[in-house]
Amino acid sequence: MRPAALTAALLSLIVSGSASGQGAAPTYQPGIDVRNYDVGITLPDTGSFILGDVTIALRRSAGIARLTLDLVDALNVRRVEVGGRVVSAPHVNNTIDVPLDGSDDSVNVRVVYDGVVRDGLVVQKDAKGRWTWFGDNWPDRARQWLPTVDHPSDKATVSWRITAPAERTVVANGEQAGTRPFTVNGKKLRETRWRESRPVPTYVMVLAAGPLERFDIRENDCHYGDLGQCVRQSVYVMPENRKWLPGVFLSVGPIVSLFERLIGPFPYEKLAHLQSSTRFGGMENASNIFYDGKLFPTQSVKDGLIAHETAHQWFGDAVTEREWSHVWLSEGFATYFAALWTQYIRGDGAYRAEMAGIRTQLLGDKVVATRPVIDSTQTELLALLNTNSYQKGGYILYMLHQQLGDSAFFGAIKSYYKNNRHGTVLSDDLRVELEKTSHQSLRQFFDQWLRRPGVAEPAIGWAFDAESGSVALRVVQKSAYELELPVVVTDAAGTVSRLMVKVPADSLATVPLPGKYSAKPRSITYDPDGRMLARITRL
Ligand SMILES: [Zn+2]
Numbered sequence: 001m002r003p004a005a006l007t008a009a010l011l012s013l014i015v016s017g018s019a020s021g022q023g024a025a026p027t028y029q030p031g032i033d034v035r036n037y038d039v040g041i042t043l044p045d046t047g048s049f050i051l052g053d054v055t056i057a058l059r060r061s062a063g064i065a066r067l068t069l070d071l072v073d074a075l076n077v078r079r080v081e082v083g084g085r086v087v088s089a090p091h092v093n094n095t096i097d098v099p100l101d102g103s104d105d106s107v108n109v110r111v112v113y114d115g116v117v118r119d120g121l122v123v124q125k126d127a128k129g130r131w132t133w134f135g136d137n138w139p140d141r142a143r144q145w146l147p148t149v150d151h152p153s154d155k156a157t158v159s160w161r162i163t164a165p166a167e168r169t170v171v172a173n174g175e176q177a178g179t180r181p182f183t184v185n186g187k188k189l190r191e192t193r194w195r196e197s198r199p200v201p202t203y204v205m206v207l208a209a210g211p212l213e214r215f216d217i218r219e220n221d222c223h224y225g226d227l228g229q230c231v232r233q234s235v236y237v238m239p240e241n242r243k244w245l246p247g248v249f250l251s252v253g254p255i256v257s258l259f260e261r262l263i264g265p266f267p268y269e270k271l272a273h274l275q276s277s278t279r280f281g282g283m284e285n286a287s288n289i290f291y292d293g294k295l296f297p298t299q300s301v302k303d304g305l306i307a308h309e310t311a312h313q314w315f316g317d318a319v320t321e322r323e324w325s326h327v328w329l330s331e332g333f334a335t336y337f338a339a340l341w342t343q344y345i346r347g348d349g350a351y352r353a354e355m356a357g358i359r360t361q362l363l364g365d366k367v368v369a370t371r372p373v374i375d376s377t378q379t380e381l382l383a384l385l386n387t388n389s390y391q392k393g394g395y396i397l398y399m400l401h402q403q404l405g406d407s408a409f410f411g412a413i414k415s416y417y418k419n420n421r422h423g424t425v426l427s428d429d430l431r432v433e434l435e436k437t438s439h440q441s442l443r444q445f446f447d448q449w450l451r452r453p454g455v456a457e458p459a460i461g462w463a464f465d466a467e468s469g470s471v472a473l474r475v476v477q478k479s480a481y482e483l484e485l486p487v488v489v490t491d492a493a494g495t496v497s498r499l500m501v502k503v504p505a506d507s508l509a510t511v512p513l514p515g516k517y518s519a520k521p522r523s524i525t526y527d528p529d530g531r532m533l534a535r536i537t538r539l
Pocket of ligand 1 (some may be wrong): 002308309312330
């Protein structure tokens with residue numbers, strides 16, 4: 001997502017149980033793997049009262065006798081069934097403690113509940129008096145309205161059965177699986193079904209309901225997603241905003257085409273872009289991007305925001321960080337792929353300028369200076385929406401791209417995506433793919449940029465040895481980084497040559513420049529284009 005304003009980052013949420021562990025198995029509740037949520041939900045025509053009926057299909061490991069579902073205490077659990085039998089399942093401390101009797105490894109747990117939702121599903125009446133309902137779960141607010149194993153390490157498919165007044169447009173993840181109109185006490189209602197057949201994290205499981213109007217994006221060529229079907233894109237807005245469509249949403253086709261070329265087929269059944277009440281500027285719900293509704297009346301949605309949220313469909317939604325501390329695998333990727341969209345649509349100069357702006361920001365940023373990107377001690381999840389996860393993460397990908405070149409970089413991105421799509425990852429899964437295509441170890445690179453606060457701060461001098469005709473750099477570093485340092489030498493005759501020099505991760509290093517010089521060079525400059533994430537001083 002992209003934060004709407006600083007206020008979003010200041011909102012505090014208490015995190016429950018940060019996961020730790022290795023391997024692709026869910027880590028939040030060891031031994032429990034939710035496969036599918038079958039969500040039935042009834043939205044009355046006014047107010048925030050909902051009726052919920054959710055069946056959770058899960059697999060459990062041998063010996064696992066209890067399931068903990070996250071659901072806030074403010075909602076009333078009316079009944080819990082395990083395998084069709086009613087059980088006693090205490091609902092305290094925002095969790096439901098469900099006994100799993102029997103020995104089957106596959107279990108269905110049904111939770112029937114109701115109550116007034118206060119968060120997660122945002123229920124609002126707008127200035128014109130129209131009720132709207134929008135899910136807004138990031139990071140762990142699914143539990144505000146859905147009984148779930150509410151952690152990104154446990155992805156699942158989801159089916160929606162949403163009952164709402166007949167005149168309301170209802171959209172959810174995946175593809176529409178039918179509608180059924182019916183009447184109760186003279187009131188016209190409609191049940192709308194949607195089905196997401198790809199496992200997604202709970203933080204992107206959402207519905208939207210309101211007087212939304214759909215605008216289909218016409219495209220010359222259809223995108224074939226990884227289900228082998230045509231991927232349709234639509235925009236849903238409040239009626240008064242339909243007149244200016246498609247507007248900026250003309251870019252959604254080319255954005256998906258570009259990312260398909262760079263990454264792989266689009267992961268989901270459709271892609272909807274919705275005017276919504278998300279607290280973020282944009283939120284990458286799977287197959288359902290929600291944008292800040294306030295951007296629409298002034299036509300302020302930018303293609304950079306669309307590109308960022310669209311990139312998340314691959315990175316974040318289809319390939320999901322298994323632990324929150326690796327959230328740069330979502331936000332850094334969305335930041336960098338939005339910059340690649342800039343390069344595609346506005347040229348190399350605009351792309352370099354975008355990255356230079358990010359670099360300037362990073363060199364002066366307090367969070368970057370004091371905390372690492374993989375920040376496992378940060379338990380306040382909203383605080384992870386910071387310069388490290390977004391800009392530094394994006395800049396790390398930019399440095400890898402420059403250092404390894406197009407072929408090795410995009411080759412690794414493609415295999416990282418393909419091997420992990422619809423699963424979960426940690427940063428080392430990316431490193432392994434980059435090492436395969438580049439045939440070099442990137443352990444030091446990943447450690448220094450992701451697990452250390454700050455940026456490189458080398459002090460560099462040079463000396464000319466007249467006898468041998470050689471030039472050597474002397475590099476002093478307090479926090480030692482291994483660097484691929486661009487060096488520009490202007491020799492005594494005024495000839496300029498550009499060199500790439502590998503500086504080892506040592507506190508004191510002498511690095512000979514390649515070649516011989518007949519006289520002392522006139523000048524030597526380091527990283528003249530300012531591409532390295534480094535503050536360089538002269539010795
Ligand atoms: Zn984002």
